[in-house]
Amino acid sequence: AQSVTQLDSQVPVFEEAPVELRCNYSSSVSVYLFWYVQYPNQGLQLLLKYLSGSTLVESINGFEAEFNKSQTSFHLRKPSVHISDTAEYFCAVKEGGSEKLVFGKGTKLTVNP
Amino acid sequence: EAGVVQSPRYKIIEKKQPVAFWCNPISGHNTLYWYLQNLGQGPELLIRYENEEAVDDSQLPKDRFSAERLKGVDSTLKIQPAELGDSAVYLCASSRSGTANTEAFFGQGTRLTVV
Numbered sequence: 385a386q387s388v389t390q391l392d393s394q395v396p397v398f399e400e401a402p403v404e405l406r407c408n409y410s411s412s413v414s415v416y417l418f419w420y421v422q423y424p425n426q427g428l429q430l431l432l433k434y435l436s437g438s439t440l441v442e443s444i445n446g447f448e449a450e451f452n453k454s455q456t457s458f459h460l461r462k463p464s465v466h467i468s469d470t471a472e473y474f475c476a477v478k479e480g481g482s483e484k485l486v487f488g489k490g491t492k493l494t495v496n497p
Numbered sequence: 498e499a500g501v502v503q504s505p506r507y508k509i510i511e512k513k514q515p516v517a518f519w520c521n522p523i524s525g526h527n528t529l530y531w532y533l534q535n536l537g538q539g540p541e542l543l544i545r546y547e548n549e550e551a552v553d554d555s556q557l558p559k560d561r562f563s564a565e566r567l568k569g570v571d572s573t574l575k576i577q578p579a580e581l582g583d584s585a586v587y588l589c590a591s592s593r594s595g596t597a598n599t600e601a602f603f604g605q606g607t608r609l610t611v612v
Contacts, residue, residue, distance in 0.1 A: 427606050
């Protein structure tokens with residue numbers, strides 16, 4: 385069964401610092417990968433996704449993630465974070481041909497002034 | 498386009514009482530998911546529907562949980578009787594089926610507190 389591992393449960397950083405949130409998945413078949421963000425008391429919102437093609441995908445608010453098939457990873461990065469990026473981030477995976485969406489346990493990003 | 502709508506947003510009940518949550522997916526989305534999210538954890542799938550058929554309910558505790566999606570549109574998740582450990586956020590999501598490379602859209606969730 386596919387699984388998703390987010391290695392860091394909490395990541396505190398200072399404003400304008402770079403950040404990387406790690407995500408590894410277990411699957412031997414083709415996958416589709418997603419990062420969702422959850423602000424306090426809100427539902428999950430899609431941040432970015434990898435479906436095919438370029439292994440580097442970007443969001444509109446400066447986040448990017450790179451699909452690395454050999455390392456089965458899909459780490460999320462941002463070169464300079466803002467206070468407003470404080471939220472919980474979830475990595476998720478679908479196997480090709482399946483609608484089953486599996487989530488990691490999440491990483492809580494706290495951006496301090 | 499309206500998003501996924503869930504109600505109620507919050508529910509407080511006493512243990513052993515029944516409770517029901519309702520979800521209306523995005524129009525045209527055949528796939529509907531119910532997830533359970535405990536505090537500080539990622540969403541865990543309870544049940545997934547393709548139209549009105551439950552295609553994955555292996556994680557649904559069937560002794561007390563039930564779900565239905567009779568006409569393949571909106572869905573209801575029920576707990577009877579509720580236990581203290583059921584306190585959590587229940588999330589509903591939907592996506593277009595037939596193309597696994599589409600994302601799921603989530604509702605705001607229902608926060609259940611069992612006292």
